[in-house]
Every structure is written in C-alpha cells, then in structure tokens.
Amino acid sequence: MKKTSIFLAIFLFLIVFVACSPNMDSNNTSNKTDPLPSWNTGATKSAIIDYVNDVTNSKSKDFIPVSDRIATFDNDGNLWSEQPAYFQLFFAIDRLKQLAPEHPEWRTEQPFKAVLENDMDELAKQGEHGLIELIMATHSGNSEEEFRADVIDWINSAKHPTKKVGFDKLVYQPMLELLHYLRANDFKTYVVSGGGVDFMRAFVCEIYGIPAEQIIGSRIKTRFDYNNGDCRIIRLPELEFIDDKDGKPLAIQKIIGKKPVFASGNSDGDLQMMQWTASNEHKSFMLYLHHTDAKREWAYDRESHIGRLDKGLDEANEKGWAVIDMKKDWKVIYPFQITKK
Amino acid sequence: MKKTSIFLAIFLFLIVFVACSPNMDSNNTSNKTDPLPSWNTGATKSAIIDYVNDVTNSKSKDFIPVSDRIATFDNDGNLWSEQPAYFQLFFAIDRLKQLAPEHPEWRTEQPFKAVLENDMDELAKQGEHGLIELIMATHSGNSEEEFRADVIDWINSAKHPTKKVGFDKLVYQPMLELLHYLRANDFKTYVVSGGGVDFMRAFVCEIYGIPAEQIIGSRIKTRFDYNNGDCRIIRLPELEFIDDKDGKPLAIQKIIGKKPVFASGNSDGDLQMMQWTASNEHKSFMLYLHHTDAKREWAYDRESHIGRLDKGLDEANEKGWAVIDMKKDWKVIYPFQITKK
Numbered sequence A, B: 001m002k003k004t005s006i007f008l009a010i011f012l013f014l015i016v017f018v019a020c021s022p023n024m025d026s027n028n029t030s031n032k033t034d035p036l037p038s039w040n041t042g043a044t045k046s047a048i049i050d051y052v053n054d055v056t057n058s059k060s061k062d063f064i065p066v067s068d069r070i071a072t073f074d075n076d077g078n079l080w081s082e083q084p085a086y087f088q089l090f091f092a093i094d095r096l097k098q099l100a101p102e103h104p105e106w107r108t109e110q111p112f113k114a115v116l117e118n119d120m121d122e123l124a125k126q127g128e129h130g131l132i133e134l135i136m137a138t139h140s141g142n143s144e145e146e147f148r149a150d151v152i153d154w155i156n157s158a159k160h161p162t163k164k165v166g167f168d169k170l171v172y173q174p175m176l177e178l179l180h181y182l183r184a185n186d187f188k189t190y191v192v193s194g195g196g197v198d199f200m201r202a203f204v205c206e207i208y209g210i211p212a213e214q215i216i217g218s219r220i221k222t223r224f225d226y227n228n229g230d231c232r233i234i235r236l237p238e239l240e241f242i243d244d245k246d247g248k249p250l251a252i253q254k255i256i257g258k259k260p261v262f263a264s265g266n267s268d269g270d271l272q273m274m275q276w277t278a279s280n281e282h283k284s285f286m287l288y289l290h291h292t293d294a295k296r297e298w299a300y301d302r303e304s305h306i307g308r309l310d311k312g313l314d315e316a317n318e319k320g321w322a323v324i325d326m327k328k329d330w331k332v333i334y335p336f337q338i339t340k341k
Helices: A003-013 A043-055 A087-102 A112-116 A120-125 A127-139 A144-155 A173-184 A197-201 A204-208 A247-256 A268-278 A311-319 A335-339 B003-013 B043-055 B087-102 B112-116 B120-125 B127-139 B144-155 B173-184 B197-201 B204-208 B247-256 B268-278 B311-319 B335-339
Strands: A070-073 A188-196 A215-227 A230-241 A262-265 A285-292 A322-325 B070-073 B188-196 B215-227 B230-241 B262-265 B285-292 B322-325
Touching (some): A112 A127, A144 A197, A173 A335, A188 A247, A197 A215, A230 B247, A247 B230, A311 A322, B043 B173, B120 B127, B144 B230, B197 B215, B262 B268, B311 B322
Parallel strands (some): A070 A188, A188 A215, A285 A322, B262 B285
Antiparallel strands (some): A215 A230, B215 B230
C-alpha cells in the first residue's frame, strides 16, 4: 500500500459518530406529507423523491425489486460531522490519556508524549506511523466486549471541542430523514465507512436505525480465544482492512454481494462506491454532500485534508450526479436545532 | 498458517450447494400443524421446538428480542451432502476441463495433468499445493459476474457421480424445513461456510431462502477495475480468508457483529462457532448433524477426511448439545424423495 493511501486510510479509520435522541426515525417528520421536512425545496430534494417514486412504482420501467434496493452511506462528513478531525481520533486521544497511568513509558515516547502534552503540532509531525501507533495502542489489546464498553463510556461523556455538545449530537438531521424515507420505501440501508466498524457499532445503530450487520467499516485483526467455555474475541494491534476508496466496492461485494442502487458520500474516498453504484443495471442514484456552510457547519472541499472532495465533485458534475449544497439545501443541520424551534 | 490447516481449509473452500425446487420454503409443510414434517418424533425435534417456543414467548425469562435472533448454518454436509468430496471440487474439475483447450501446457503440468487424465490418485498426491493450484486456476482471472455465470451454467448441467442427480438436488429436506421454521419465528438465518462465498451465492439463495448478504464464506482476493465508466471486480489468484474453525466466529463478529443464538453444523470445523454461540448471554441452541445413514446418504464421523466430526461430537455429548442422528431423526433426506410419495 502506498504511503499516501495508508495516511488517508488511517485518517479515515479515525471516524466518528454523530447523533441525536433515540427514536429519531419515528419522529422526524414535522410535516406529515413531506418525507424530507428538513430539506429545502429544490433540485436535490426533488431528484431524490422522483427517483424513489419511480423505482418503487411497480408499473414503472425502472421498478427495482425490494431485494435489490441496497442503499449505502458513508459516515464521516456524510451522516455526521468530521471536523476539525474524524471524531474517532478524539476517542483515541482520550483513551490514551485514560490508559497513560499504566504506561509510564509513554511520557517519553512519541507519539504518546505529544498526545499526553496536548501537542497536536508534534502529533501531526509523527505522521502516519504515529497515527498507527496511536490507534493500535488505544483500539487493541482487549476483547470486543471491553472495547465496546469503552466506546460507550466515551460517547456518553466526551464533548466536541468547539461545538461544545456530545459528538453524538452532531449527526445530520436531513440525512436521518433520508435514511428513514428510504427504509419506508423498502430500501435496505447500510453504513459503508472508513471508520472502525466496532467503534461505530457501539453506538450508531440506534441513532441511524441501522442494525450492526448493516454497518461496514475498517477493521483490525482479531483472534478467537477459547478457555474452558470462556470465549473471547481479542483485538490485535494490526490493521486488517481499510474500507476506503477501492475498498468500498470490494467490501460491498464481499459482505453484501449485491451492487447498491443508491450511494451517498461526501469525499473522494467515496468515489469508487459511486462509480460501482452508477454501473448498476437498475436505475441508480448517486448523491454527494458538498460542505458549503461555514456558518452552521464547516465549508471545505478540494483542499481539505479531511473529507477532501475534488475528483468526486468533478465526476458528479460531469455525470449529472446529485450534489447537496449544504448551505442551500438543508433547513437545519443538527437535530438539536429542530427541538429548539 | 499450519500445513494441516491449509489443507483442511482448502478442502472446506471446495464446498457445494445442494438443492431442490424453488419456493421450497413455502411448500414444505405437508402437515399444517407440524413445522418439521420430515423429522421423526424424538428428542432432537422436541428440543428444537421447545427452544423456539421458549425464546419467542415474550413472557418467558428466556425471551430473545427479534434483533438478536441470529441463526448460523454450516453448508457442506449440513445443508447438503459433501461426499465423496466437497461439491465445489467437482466444479473446479469440470471448469478446468472446460478451460483446458486454452491451456495446452496443462497437459504436462501437475496438478492439471492429473485432472485432465481423471487420475484422482495422482491429484491426491499433489496435496494442498495441487489443490490450491486447481482452485486458483478455476476460480480467478475473471470478473465476479463472469464467475457467477460459470457456476450457474455448471449447476444446471453437472450430475453427482453416484447419486446421478444434479448436485442441487442433494440438499437436506429436514434442514430446509428448519430454516423455514426459524424464519417464521423471526430468526435471521445465515450460511457460515468454508465454501467459497461467490460460488454459493450463485445459486443457493433461492434454494435456502437466504439472501446474498446472509451468505458468509471463504474468499479469494479481488481488485476493483475502473475504465471510463466500466466497473468490474476482478477475482485474483490468492486466498484472502478461510471461513473455517476459528475463522467462523471471527467472520460472524466482523460481518454480523452479533453472537448467534442458534448454530448448526456437522464437523469439527464448526466447533468454534458452536462454542461462540454457547457463550451467548441469551439462551442458545447448538445443533450437530451426525451422518449415520450409510444407506440413504453416507455414514462417517471421527475418521473421515471430509467433514470429520470427532472433538465436536465429544463436546456435544459433554455439554448436552443437540445431535441429529440422521438415520433415526430424519424421515427423508432429499426433497425429491418427498415428491415421489
């Protein structure tokens, strides 16, 4: 694997969640006749609704049988925010500090020293190797159950550095509505993310209404431990699979075994998933989220180190794929902005 | 990986399907009041029905929520026969012969020479290396779609060497009924097999009533190919994952992310899946199929090279897991035996 891909991959491995109150899916339609009430009227919203109406109409030439209605969603920057860094990195940093008392050697060893001294410039200087070290030190060595409990503890207490709310409050309300709308039309919704699959599964299922078996992500290696009836799956300090770029269609084929008809993403890391979906014999829908709202969220695209959208934006424009202009297309960004109304 | 594990793994990689008429699931209850009409009355059948009644009863202390009702089934020798060799090996042999005209060099190179000369003793002498060569030559080099079409062509024409029926006729009628019965009680049924996932997906979905995304198996590596809008996933001549022994609980955790409550298998290769299931906090059910019927199917267990059941049988007896005695517990073996009635 090239150095640059590893670097991007590690960043992508550091994903997050975003969230809101439970049962969002069943309560998110303030307007009973509008399936996407947090979306402004416009070309993007119309295109989504027209597509769903068309492919679910049994009299349409574009009708898609229920078993083929596979919809795949990237997570970071697509279902929740991803700035100023993938939220999974905040988990790694907090976890390292929590484990530090058992590791006095970290006070003098990089990249741990940089993290413990809150020296983010130094951490950045440690590059991909430093990030891998940080991830391995904080995401392995325990069982799947223990890791899950650690993530849940963290999500229940950590706050975003500038938004000052729990990371799980930073999910996108319009995307929750879109997930719900697709499921109401018998689409099977999947997360297909560069983030860690076990990190996500610990808390996103309820938020997104997506069960564990429909969450696909990056993984580290694991080992099955059996000791007289006591079974554990132990997390090992080695990357197994990076679910980004080419990895996305490959993972979709391996795990789902069907080509999606609907794909939603926000970066060049999602481009191959879009291309794969666009090649479906069924009528398909490709949806890019363009971060254009510096005031309510963040504005970034071609030059960003996180969630870069460059080639993907060109290809979307060229091929006529739908592009969400966040500033223009979304009435609200986060669920807590709705409850304030 | 140890040589012996590779050898076993390759054998397991050579799996098969077995089958019967479409829509079996909806037509398999000759007795409306009996969910398992092809099972003889006895301890095994009663244990299955008692378990399902208990864990689906919302007033029971053992009640299991629908989202946790995960049932995993081994395939070869468990949902269909596996003798005298995993049926996927017959596909590999037939495919090699089909490809031979394009490969004159195979006439003098092993293991290809042995296969082309129908010299199974010589093929056996080629050992694990020969088997890997045979699998790689016949299962890679094309796209997922092309491979799928090849498997479908084969299954529609090939016949079992001694049973003289299509391999897809050699599925177990009692297991089709069990799959249907579990799904009728809101269990989500999965295949978790050492066989090749793409080989199975090509034809077992309709037979078992299990969608592609609930088929887990062994895999070779793949590559995403993009050429101006033409997308293909190309199959590469390298093993990626062997879904056997420890691999089964690991794959279940990676792909499903939930521990099964019901596990069904027939060999020592399923033992770790059984142990993992037995460690569920929910009440769980472990079911071994013991091949005891030399007349109607095959009889083999502790000494068999294919589908060996030795440690698993001891552990089942010790732990009180259910063991199907095929000769005693099953009224019929294959669906075509029912239609003859």
